[in-house]
Amino acid sequence: MELNSVVVTGVGTISPLGNDFSQLLDGLIAGRSGVCEITELEQVGGLRSRLGAPVKGVDPKQIPRKFRRSMSNMSVYAYLASQQALSMADYPKGQLGSGDLGVVIGSTLGSTATSENFFKDYFRDYSLERMRTGLFFQMMGHSCAANVAQSLGITGRVFAPSAACATSSQAIGHAYEQIAMGRQQAILCGGSEEFHPLTVATFDIMHAASTNFNQQPEMTPRPFDKRRDGIVCGEGCGVLLLENKISAQQRGANILAEVIGFATASDTSSIASPDVGAMAGCMQLALQDAGLTANDIDYVNAHATGTDVGDIAEAEAIAQIFSTRVPVSSLKGHLGHTLAASGALELSGCIGMLQQQQLIGTLNLDQVDERCSGIAHLQQNCSQPVRTILKNNFAMGGINTTLILRSYLND
Amino acid sequence: MTEAEVIELIDSSLAEEFELDRKDMVPEANIYEDLGLDSLDTVDMVIVLEGAFAFKIREEEAVRAIRKLEDIHHFVLSKTGQNS
Numbered sequence: 458m459e460l461n462s463v464v465v466t467g468v469g470t471i472s473p474l475g476n477d478f479s480q481l482l483d484g485l486i487a488g489r490s491g492v493c494e495i496t497e498l499e500q501v502g503g504l505r506s507r508l509g510a511p512v513k514g515v516d517p518k519q520i521p522r523k524f525r526r527s528m529s530n531m532s533v534y535a536y537l538a539s540q541q542a543l544s545m546a547d548y549p550k551g552q553l554g555s556g557d558l559g560v561v562i563g564s565t566l567g568s569t570a571t572s573e574n575f576f577k578d579y580f581r582d583y584s585l586e587r588m589r590t591g592l593f594f595q596m597m598g599h600s601c602a603a604n605v606a607q608s609l610g611i612t613g614r615v616f617a618p619s620a621a622c623a624t625s626s627q628a629i630g631h632a633y634e635q636i637a638m639g640r641q642q643a644i645l646c647g648g649s650e651e652f653h654p655l656t657v658a659t660f661d662i663m664h665a666a667s668t669n670f671n672q673q674p675e676m677t678p679r680p681f682d683k684r685r686d687g688i689v690c691g692e693g694c695g696v697l698l699l700e701n702k703i704s705a706q707q708r709g710a711n712i713l714a715e716v717i718g719f720a721t722a723s724d725t726s727s728i729a730s731p732d733v734g735a736m737a738g739c740m741q742l743a744l745q746d747a748g749l750t751a752n753d754i755d756y757v758n759a760h761a762t763g764t765d766v767g768d769i770a771e772a773e774a775i776a777q778i779f780s781t782r783v784p785v786s787s788l789k790g791h792l793g794h795t796l797a798a799s800g801a802l803e804l805s806g807c808i809g810m811l812q813q814q815q816l817i818g819t820l821n822l823d824q825v826d827e828r829c830s831g832i833a834h835l836q837q838n839c840s841q842p843v844r845t846i847l848k849n850n851f852a853m854g855g856i857n858t859t860l861i862l863r864s865y866l867n868d
Numbered sequence: 869m870t871e872a873e874v875i876e877l878i879d880s881s882l883a884e885e886f887e888l889d890r891k892d893m894v895p896e897a898n899i900y901e902d903l904g905l906d907s908l909d910t911v912d913m914v915i916v917l918e919g920a921f922a923f924k925i926r927e928e929e930a931v932r933a934i935r936k937l938e939d940i941h942h943f944v945l946s947k948t949g950q951n952s
Contacts, residue, residue: 590908
């Protein structure tokens with residue numbers, strides 16, 4: 458079976474560094490941090506972390522009420538990012554309902570904020586009589602994907618992968634495979650996340666949230682750094698429009714990059730702790746899928762969240778394959794960990810790096826932890842030729858993913 | 869509560885919930901065709917009215933017959949004893 462080539466023609470982003478792709482890229486290149494103090498976290502008993510990387514300046518009321526009533530923030534972000542991606546791609550409006558376009562957008566959970574508000578009211582008297590009809594549509598696991606399809610009139614396949622921090626990488630990989638197999642001509646794919654104190658707590662109780670820099674938010678997270686102390690939870694949404702390369706060329710689309718490889722595999726060594734061999738194995742599978750070897754990769758965009766254990770394991774896994782030959786950085790120092798959105802937002806950053814022929818260094822990586830050495834850490838931005846990028850995302854639950862992106866040469 | 873106060877509470881509650889323009893909320897306005905509500909909205913409308921007037925109307929047959937804003941006015945007024 459001959460597989461179709463798959464290209465990226467649109468990018469949409471709502472992120473802690475701004476609410477479109479150019480703002481995201483400008484912020485990354487300028488070395489800005491999206492992390493700030495979240496005062497509401499002080500009210501949560503036992504929570505030590507006071508930080509987050511929130512989205513700012515999004516007005517949900519720009520979305521018609523009829524669509525907005527079923528959306529929590531994560532779906533609002535997904536709708537806006539999807540619109541941006543379609544607009545950047547100049548995707549024909551008449552094709553939205555053709556069945557050729559699908560949606561693969563996931564989230565870690567349905568809306569925790571909506572669940573909290575519902576149960577707060579429900580526990581007053583255990584009555585369902587005040588429950589609005591929009592509630593379920595915000596709490597369901599496929600809320601983002603369904604809301605995007607409904608509001609934009611997209612009638613193709615709709616999927617909603619959910620794999621925590623690997624959600625949007627899986628979504629992009631799944632979309633890539635669907636298009637490669639000819640099941641869809643184009644797919645809006647990515648992931649969305651909305652900030653909630655419970656998410657911070659999830660990491661804090663496992664001693665994986667950053668707590669030492671509450672007074673200096675921009676100094677954390679610190680991927681691979683000696684003083685790193687954990688994750689800072691962020692929010693946002695990244696959506697890519699992937700298209701069959703031939704149909705994109707036929708409609709004269711501006712092609713931004715090619716997706717040429719994907720792998721996802723389960724690490725059963727632990728539900729919470731990463732295994733070096735499993736991480737390396739996932740990267741090797743993606744290289745095989747792309748028909749490449751390690752020597753073909755110009756840059757590795759690491760998952761590296763700033764946790765003690767995760768960063769060491771990933772550095773060792775990357776070292777096994779690439780040694781010190783390939784520059785490596787993480788964008789978590791800028792964006793925090795945007796969880797379900799992280800794969801798509803960071804891959805959007807990688808597309809920007811291909812466009813600019815500039816690699817973006819890891820923010821807050823001042824002194825490399827010896828246990829993370831053995832790879833070529835990129836601590837500053839660096840202009841250099843870059844054609845092929847390998848991107849990792851790893852998730853709790855033992856979900857590993859790797860995507861491979863290549864700049865588009867009209868050959 | 870006077871009749872006018874009841875009508876004002878109905879209209880302001882629905883305007884807030886469904887983001888309606890008060891100038892469109894004339895008594896003869898069809899809630900579907902003129903005010904743009906749909907079947908999900910009518911379920912929520914019942915919850916809004918129950919909250920505003922502290923009564924239970926979910927099981928009332930008359931609710932299903934509502935088409936115009938004035939139908940809501942008349943129905944609520946009958947429930948609150950101002951009208952029949």
